[in-house]
């Protein structure tokens with residue numbers, strides 16, 4: 656039996672929700688990144704890590720770099736959770752290119768990556784995150800409307816509100832991959 660675990664970092668709950676769905680679907684344990692013990696990693700053959708996207712970076716991505724020695728001979732799956740639509744190849748390309756700043760080419764070649772859509776609840780944001788979003792909005796408002804991407808327009812339309820784009824169905828490619836790459840298909 657191929658032992659699997661799901662680990663995550665989540666500020667406002669969207670990544671946690673996906674991590675819970677994935678752990679449920681694969682019947683495997685779920686850990687918040689900070690609660691994970693080295694033994695949990697060495698006992699597992701498949702490690703799935705999820706983090707929210709913040710200014711292009713993946714929250715808690717040092718989980719992978721710090722534990723690379725234990726992860727390099729395992730099946731490692733990374734999922735990102737962000738507002739940008741992963742159906743748009745430009746968004747995926749942006750996320751991948753920002754991942755090259757945190758992960759080496761060797762790591763990127765070894766890790767299977769999936770992109771899922773999260774949500775945002777402006778009234779819940781902490782001061783720093785609220786300020787970052789306000790700055791981004793001011794920047795977008797200065798742009799010519801014709802230069803705004805679909806994501807930019809969505810941000811302006813939903814600014815200050817609650818938006819939830821999480822979708823349980825969207826984990827299917829990830830869980831199917833894990834099942835097909837392990838011996839308990």
Ligand SMILES: Cc1cc2nc3c(=O)[nH]c(=O)nc-3n(C[C@H](O)[C@H](O)[C@H](O)COP(=O)(O)O)c2cc1C
Pocket residue numbers: 664665666667668669670671706707708709710711712714736737738739772773774775780783784785787788
């Ligand atoms: C300050 C800030 C920056 C963000 N930057 C991005 C981003 O670069 N790309 C993206 O797709 N989503 C971005 N988001 C949206 C988050 O990724 C989204 O809210 C996600 O669901 C957060 O997951 P979490 O609550 O599990 O941490 C940002 C949100 C905030 C508050």
